[in-house]
Amino acid sequence: MSFRPRxxxxxxxxxxxxxxxxxxxxxxxxxWGCEGHEVxxxxxxxxxxxxALAAVNRxxxxxxxxxxxxxxxxxxxxxxxxxxxxWADDFRxxxxxxxxxxxxxxxxxxxxxxxxxxxxxxxDKFCDPRESCLPRTAADHLAILRSADADPRTRAxxxxxxxxxxxxxxxxxxxxxxxxxxxxxxxxxYFGNLPIVTYPxxxxxxxxxxxxxxxxxxxxxTKGMTVDQVAADLDRSFRKQIPGWQKGPADFDAWxxxxxxxxxxxAYGKLPVSILAETPQPVKSCADADHVSARMxxxxxxxxxxxxxxxxxxxxxxxxxxxxxxxxxxxxxxP
Ligand SMILES: [Zn+2]
Numbered sequence: 001m002s003f004r005p006r007x008x009x010x011x012x013x014x015x016x017x018x019x020x021x022x023x024x025x026x027x028x029x030x031x032w033g034c035e036g037h038e039v040x041x042x043x044x045x046x047x048x049x050x051x052a053l054a055a056v057n058r059x060x061x062x063x064x065x066x067x068x069x070x071x072x073x074x075x076x077x078x079x080x081x082x083x084x085x086x087w088a089d090d091f092r093x094x095x096x097x098x099x100x101x102x103x104x105x106x107x108x109x110x111x112x113x114x115x116x117x118x119x120x121x122x123x124d125k126f127c128d129p130r131e132s133c134l135p136r137t138a139a140d141h142l143a144i145l146r147s148a149d150a151d152p153r154t155r156a157x158x159x160x161x162x163x164x165x166x167x168x169x170x171x172x173x174x175x176x177x178x179x180x181x182x183x184x185x186x187x188x189x190y191f192g193n194l195p196i197v198t199y200p201x202x203x204x205x206x207x208x209x210x211x212x213x214x215x216x217x218x219x220x221x222t223k224g225m226t227v228d229q230v231a232a233d234l235d236r237s238f239r240k241q242i243p244g245w246q247k248g249p250a251d252f253d254a255w256x257x258x259x260x261x262x263x264x265x266x267a268y269g270k271l272p273v274s275i276l277a278e279t280p281q282p283v284k285s286c287a288d289a290d291h292v293s294a295r296m297x298x299x300x301x302x303x304x305x306x307x308x309x310x311x312x313x314x315x316x317x318x319x320x321x322x323x324x325x326x327x328x329x330x331x332x333x334x335p
Contacts, residue, residue: 033218034086036319038085044323047242047324049335051334052333057080062152088165103133103177105176108176110260123136134174139252141165170318175260181285185203189302189303202286203294212303217308217315218230218316234320241320241324250328266311267314271301273299
């Protein structure tokens with residue numbers, strides 16, 4: 001999701017970004033932001049087998065990204081894998097039907113009757129098979145990547161999707177929604193940067209709860225660092241945990257459920273003003289569900305150091321975990 005595509009359905013992304021730039025807000029556009037996805041790719045590379053790294057580079061170099069595709073992340077072209085990590089969000093802007101692949105709206109209060117073995121059944125309820133959803137499309141694209149007889153171009157795209165979607169699966173707010181597009185319709189003040197309406201027709205604000213989890217919580221903490229340096233820092237910090245996270249199997253549903261729990265325990269759970277679970281209804285923009293963003297704006301959520309202090313360790317751990325698991329999935333293909 002990142003800014004979920006449906007938020008912008010039929011609108012001019014360019015106009016939004018121009019406005020966002022003019023207002024000096026970072027455009028809240030990407031799952032994990034450019035930095036987050038690039039850090040995941042760069043850290044994953046450090047944990048690939050030589051065979052996996054060679055195979056990945058060969059596939060990506062032999063089937064390059066369409067040069068006509070407009071790329072949102074301009075500075076991260078460090079290598080083919082980090083460049084590929086943000087491709088799916090650009091691809092979505094020209095293929096809106098892939099929008100629902102970037103998230104799954106598990107509703108608050110969902111429980112696992114019968115324990116963790118029933119995660120798949122719980123997620124089934126929130127995944128329309130006609131559109132698919134994040135954990136299921138991740139599995140489908142891994143299957144394409146695994147099939148050696150798939151068309152090379154399709155296989156390269158599947159690899160790019162897998163790298164990206166394992167990242168999205170680890171962003172807590174890509175795995176739930178409270179009639180608010182995963183927190184995209186929850187305006188927040190972030191260290192005094194007050195929320196304002198950026199797109200009146202859809203009642204879109206910035207900053208938002210979703211946006212700060214994509215971008216600001218990480219970028220505030222890593223100011224002045226390159227994505228390479230952030231990846232190296234996470235590698236040092238999580239050296240002990242990474243081997244444990246790499247003990248498979250790849251379980252996209254389970255990773256999604258971890259995110260859902262973190263979303264409610266931390267992202268929503270630690271907000272200064274409590275947000276109640278709503279009765280789910282169809283939401284196509286922040287103007288829906290009785291003007292959800294306007295209702296949330298009134299709560300006057302003010303994110304300051306205490307929230308940053310509980311959120312940042314979760315963001316860092318989820319980035320490192322995503323990287324470890326991207327590497328695991330690829331190493332299983334090319335041991
Ligand atoms: Zn995404």
